[in-house]
Amino acid sequence: MLDLNCKDSVILNQWHPLSSLEEINKGVVHKTRLLDASISYGIDDEGTLSTWLSNDHLKAGQPYNAAAITDPLPVKHAHGYLWTCLGEPPETLFSFSEFYESDRRNVPTGVFGVHVSAGRAVENFLDMGHFPFVHTGILGEEPHTEVKEYDVEVSETRDEVVATQCQFYQPQAALASKEGAMVDYIYRVPHVNCALLYKSSPTDESRNDVIYLFLQPMGQEQIRAHTGMCVVDDMNSHEDIRYFQQTIFGQDKPILENQYPKRLPLDPRAETPIRADKTAIAFRRWLSRKGLTYGVIPVEA
Amino acid sequence: MKLYDYELSGNCYKIRLFLSILNKSFETQTVDFYPGQEHKSPPMLALNPLGQLPIIEDEGKVLRDAQAILTYLAAKYDETGEWYPLQDPDRLGEVAQWLAFADGITGTASAARLHDGLFYDLDVEAARAGAHRLFRILDEHLWFAEQAGQSWICSGNHPTIADIACFPYVILSEEGGISRQDYPAIRRWCDRVKRIKGFIGMSGVFPTSAAA
Ligand SMILES: N[C@@H](CCC(=O)N[C@@H](CS)C(=O)NCC(=O)O)C(=O)O
Ligand SMILES: [Fe+2]
Numbered sequence: 001m002l003d004l005n006c007k008d009s010v011i012l013n014q015w016h017p018l019s020s021l022e023e024i025n026k027g028v029v030h031k032t033r034l035l036d037a038s039i040s041y042g043i044d045d046e047g048t049l050s051t052w053l054s055n056d057h058l059k060a061g062q063p064y065n066a067a068a069i070t071d072p073l074p075v076k077h078a079h080g081y082l083w084t085c086l087g088e089p090p091e092t093l094f095s096f097s098e099f100y101e102s103d104r105r106n107v108p109t110g111v112f113g114v115h116v117s118a119g120r121a122v123e124n125f126l127d128m129g130h131f132p133f134v135h136t137g138i139l140g141e142e143p144h145t146e147v148k149e150y151d152v153e154v155s156e157t158r159d160e161v162v163a164t165q166c167q168f169y170q171p172q173a174a175l176a177s178k179e180g181a182m183v184d185y186i187y188r189v190p191h192v193n194c195a196l197l198y199k200s201s202p203t204d205e206s207r208n209d210v211i212y213l214f215l216q217p218m219g220q221e222q223i224r225a226h227t228g229m230c231v232v233d234d235m236n237s238h239e240d241i242r243y244f245q246q247t248i249f250g251q252d253k254p255i256l257e258n259q260y261p262k263r264l265p266l267d268p269r270a271e272t273p274i275r276a277d278k279t280a281i282a283f284r285r286w287l288s289r290k291g292l293t294y295g296v297i298p299v300e301a
Numbered sequence: 302m303k304l305y306d307y308e309l310s311g312n313c314y315k316i317r318l319f320l321s322i323l324n325k326s327f328e329t330q331t332v333d334f335y336p337g338q339e340h341k342s343p344p345m346l347a348l349n350p351l352g353q354l355p356i357i358e359d360e361g362k363v364l365r366d367a368q369a370i371l372t373y374l375a376a377k378y379d380e381t382g383e384w385y386p387l388q389d390p391d392r393l394g395e396v397a398q399w400l401a402f403a404d405g406i407t408g409t410a411s412a413a414r415l416h417d418g419l420f421y422d423l424d425v426e427a428a429r430a431g432a433h434r435l436f437r438i439l440d441e442h443l444w445f446a447e448q449a450g451q452s453w454i455c456s457g458n459h460p461t462i463a464d465i466a467c468f469p470y471v472i473l474s475e476e477g478g479i480s481r482q483d484y485p486a487i488r489r490w491c492d493r494v495k496r497i498k499g500f501i502g503m504s505g506v507f508p509t510s511a512a513a
Contacts, residue, residue: 023336032420060422110336113417115478224420239333246335247308250504253418257475 002053002086006035008294012087014192017214017226018051019082020108031060033218035086035294039073042066043082049075051084080106081214081226094160094190098210098230107238108228109245116256117295118193118215118223119264119287124256125195125213126187126279128168134251137171141180144169152282160190161286163279174209175236175244177202189283192292193217201232209233211245220295221262225249265297302327305348305356307334311411311469312367313355314503319371319465322499323378327357335419367407368400371462383459395455396463403466405435410470413477425478432479436487439467443486452493460497468494472506 006012016034024030024043031040031054038054042064050066051073052058058068076083079096099106114121124130128147131140150166166185173183186198186208193215198208209231216224227249229241265271266288268281288299304320306313306329320327332354333339341352349356349365356365357373364370375385386392409431415421416428443454453460454467472491474481481488494500495509502508 111420113420115417239331239337242333243308243331247504250309253476254505254507 002037004035004037004086006037006086006294008292009087010290010292011035011192011217011294013085013090014087015076015078015083015085015089015093016193017081017083017216020111020226020228021077021080021082022108023111024082027064029058029060029062029064032216032224033222034084035217036219037086039084041082041084049077049082051075051082079212079214080108080228094158094188094194096196096210096212096230098208103232105231105233105238105241106228107231107241107245108226109242110249111224111226112249112253113218114223114225114253114256115221115262116223116259117221117263118217119283119296120259120262121213121215121223121225121256122189122193122195123264123280123283124252124259125197126163126189126283127277128166128185129277130255131168131170134255135248138248139170139173140168141171147277150278152278154282154286158190160188161279161282162189163187163282173199174202174231174233175241176231176233187279189286192287192290203235204232207232217295261297263295263297266292267297267299270297302357302359304329305332305345305354305358306330307332307340307354308504310334310354311414311473311503312353312407314469314506315367315465316355316357316370316374317503318469318501319374319384319462321501322465322497323374323384324499325374325378368403368462368466371466372400375462381459384462384465386457386461389457392455392457392461396461399454399461399463400466402435402439403463403470406432406467406470409435410474410477410479413479414470414473415477417477429477429479432474432477436471436474436479436481436484439471440484440487443490447486447489452490454490460494464490464494469503469506476505 018032018041026043026045029040029042039051040054041051043049044066048066050069052069052071074085074089076093078093079099098104132142132145148167150163152163155162164186167182170183171180184200188196196210196212198210201207201209211229214226218224227245229245266284304316304327339345340354346352348363355367357370364373372385409428412423413425413428413432416423416425454463455461
């Protein structure tokens, strides 16, 4: 076992995202934080990836040589990201089949540091109620503030929280939208720190655009939020799609950073029902059952 | 007029905000600042060798630096003459003084925000300490101004481009871990700025203080 500050095996035994593969400069050492530990990573010209607990021999910015890494951590290369694990790595990572469809545009839209716990950020992502007030004129607009009844379940086969039949009026659901429309949403939380949303694509009604949020807990109250889109859109440039998503995320940031407490309370009685809607309640229960303690306020026994 | 723009940049926001207040239309060209670093690309360096935003192009003139651009826009397009009081040497000097101060806020509060939000490699503790030092000075200044019945950074009854230049990185400071809790006069001034006719927000800045 590694000597780490974080002792929560639930969070240690997960794959955690460190960087979009697209963004890793080849041949140099990069450094970041994960679960209060300093982690280094690199990729060489052959595509060999490694991650390791940072040490003084291989500092950030120095040349990366895979052969020089004596204590590598587990790595996974999936869904466009580099993932690592500081405990027992699970055999598989959640599925994300759309990512691998040949006509998809996969656009990592940036990684942002946010002073909040991962759980709070996931919950904000799942909450449609804030659209008209925070993303005014884009993802929502008064007086269309109603969140219609929808379904939530914890899928037994896949161990994930799924919300379906969600509907919301959106003035500009995506960059490719020409007018306001009722938009259908599906949310998935297939990983304690990752969430995906599926919404009908403005260019092809039969398919869904996917927006994802993969969170890297740097500490209990600080995250790196990896955001991205996987869309059916042959009109807009990579940069325009990215810019649209960054505008949205920039609007969420002060909301996230003003959450109090910064950690997610798992006790269903801890917060008023407005803030803890159906999906949030299911998500908190699911985390509770897993026994998560990192970045949350566990239910008192 | 064209603004080379990036939504999350507070310095670009200074220009968008002021043009909105002046009710002057303009086009924008989005620069892939993050993560693309497009502002460091050869075509952008040809426009601004410092590799920074904002930059404007207006009737063939290319201008960089938010404070310089505000000065130019006010002198050229503000028909009231209030935002940059050319005829009043005392107030003009004050405006220049606080425009320089605004760049100091960029060097500290904005740096801390870039560190925390976009992972820039810099001494964040020094940046935060520097920002608190400037905020303390601004807060005291605004407190005395209020005591004298004045609402804005420079003397007189009308806001100036100094208010526009100082506002963005003050209001975004929490993204860099800099609380405004100890600066009540700054908080009241922020609310007044938000009530200026033509005020617009940006991602991270809400038109009213509802989110705070
Ligand atoms: N003094 C300049 C500072 C501008 C500045 O720092 N711009 C940032 C964006 S908000 C930038 O381009 N930074 C890149 C760099 O400094 O390398 C101004 O006020 O315009
Ligand atoms: Fe949001």
